Amino acid sequence: MDLSEKNDAGLRLAMQAVAAGDADAFRVIAEALEPRLARFFAQLGVTEADRDDLYQESCLRLYRAAGSYDPSRPFLPWALTVARRVMLNWHRALKATVPLDEAEHVASPQRAPSAAAEADVWAFAKSRLPAGAYELLWLRYGEDLEPAEIAAVTGRTSVHVRVLLHRARAALAGELEKADRETR
Amino acid sequence: MRAKNIAQKTLEEQLRSSVPPLRTADQARVNRACARLAAAPSLPPLRNPATFARPLLRVAACFAVFLGVALLVHFRSQPQATFALPSLTFNDIPFVANAQSMENSLVSEANDLALDLTDLSDVLNKHTLAILF
Numbered sequence: 001m002d003l004s005e006k007n008d009a010g011l012r013l014a015m016q017a018v019a020a021g022d023a024d025a026f027r028v029i030a031e032a033l034e035p036r037l038a039r040f041f042a043q044l045g046v047t048e049a050d051r052d053d054l055y056q057e058s059c060l061r062l063y064r065a066a067g068s069y070d071p072s073r074p075f076l077p078w079a080l081t082v083a084r085r086v087m088l089n090w091h092r093a094l095k096a097t098v099p100l101d102e103a104e105h106v107a108s109p110q111r112a113p114s115a116a117a118e119a120d121v122w123a124f125a126k127s128r129l130p131a132g133a134y135e136l137l138w139l140r141y142g143e144d145l146e147p148a149e150i151a152a153v154t155g156r157t158s159v160h161v162r163v164l165l166h167r168a169r170a171a172l173a174g175e176l177e178k179a180d181r182e183t184r
Numbered sequence: 185m186r187a188k189n190i191a192q193k194t195l196e197e198q199l200r201s202s203v204p205p206l207r208t209a210d211q212a213r214v215n216r217a218c219a220r221l222a223a224a225p226s227l228p229p230l231r232n233p234a235t236f237a238r239p240l241l242r243v244a245a246c247f248a249v250f251l252g253v254a255l256l257v258h259f260r261s262q263p264q265a266t267f268a269l270p271s272l273t274f275n276d277i278p279f280v281a282n283a284q285s286m287e288n289s290l291v292s293e294a295n296d297l298a299l300d301l302t303d304l305s306d307v308l309n310k311h312t313l314a315i316l317f
Contacts, residue, residue, distance in 0.1 A: 023221065030217050034209040043204075052213055059217040060224075121202045141199040173195055 007032065011075040019066040026066075029079075030059050036076075037083050043122070043138050044087060045131070054090055058083040077149040080139070084153055121176075128175040133168035140165055 011032055017025035037058060041051045061082050069078060122142070126134050139150045147165065151158040 026221060027214065027218050030214045031209045031211075034214050034217075035206045038210070038213075039204060039206060052216070055213060056217045056220050060220060063221050121198050122204070125199075137199065141196065142203045144200075169192060169195060173191060176195075 008075050012071045015062075015066055015069050015075065016071050018063060019069065023063075026059070026063050029062065033059065033062075033079060033083075037079075040080065040083060040138075040143065041087060043126075043142060044135055046087060046090060050090060054083070054086050057086045061086065074149070076143070077145055077153055080143060080145070081153045121172075124176070124179070125172050129168065129171055133164070133171060136161065136165050137168050137172065 011029055014025045014028045018029070034055060037055050038051055041054055042048070046054055058079075062079060065082065069075075122138075125137060129137070136150065136154075139145050139153060140147070145153065147161045148158045150156075150165075151161045154161065156164075
């Protein structure tokens with residue numbers, strides 16, 4: 001089951017059932033979320049070895065928070081909000097353990113070959129844009145969230161998200177143009 | 185401006201069309217996640233803290249109003265200091281009507297007051313002189 005609009009209603013009902021005490025109903029949610037969160041974590045820099053842990057942690061938190069979920073609101077933005085927090089905690093824990101002499105290498109982005117820019121615009125964007133800008137672009141065009149939903153996920157205002165998205169698109173367009181000039 | 189809009193739309197389409205497709209769910213991962221939930225039976229779904237906050241606030245507000253009303257009623261019901269009137273009966277009317285008795289009482293009270301005022305003036309004078317000297 002994917003997380004299209006049609007199925008979102010089913011997942012809302014499932015969460016209501018979980019909130020009412022039906023723990024087995026969470027399996028439906030876990031199945032729908034697994035590929036979605038796997039892709040989400042992969043796009044935002046989580047190593048493959050840790051994706052399973054983060055997925056389990058996200059499921060646990062969603063399960064425990066079932067009582068606070070408002071079924072009148074879409075399910076995916078709420079689930080991504082929880083998963084994003086789990087991911088941010090993982091990033092913070094990872095940065096704290098990176099030795100100081102390696103920190104610069106972790107921070108600086110690797111420049112992908114410009115010839116691959118058109119083939120995989122996402123990999124190109126990931127290599128050229130700051131992590132925050134990339135994340136916003138992914139939430140908008142990868143997860144297909146509206147700016148208001150992205151604002152809820154990231155804890156910003158809708159206006160701020162629109163401004164940041166505009167800047168991210170402009171930055172990406174600039175990098176693509178630069179890469180195009182370099183290949184000529 | 186129009187060229188910019190077209191370029192933006194082109195970029196957006198490129199981004200959307202390049203999104204990696206979703207794979208099917210990894211059942212092993214799903215099973216592990218569900219097993220982890222089942223292994224923690226003492227962790228039921230958390231209730232929304234707001235569901236407790238509102239009733240508690242209502243109870244606190246009612247209690248505050250009740251306390252305020254109770255205090256108000258208590259202070260208003262306290263008897264004010266009044267002098268005790270003698271309880272007069274029908275048989276006391278001749279005594280009350282006795283003007284001489286009344287006059288004597290009043291004179292006695294007046295004398296007491298005069299004495300009190302004298303004492304008070306004396307004390308004030310002493311203090312005033314003490315300030316001056």
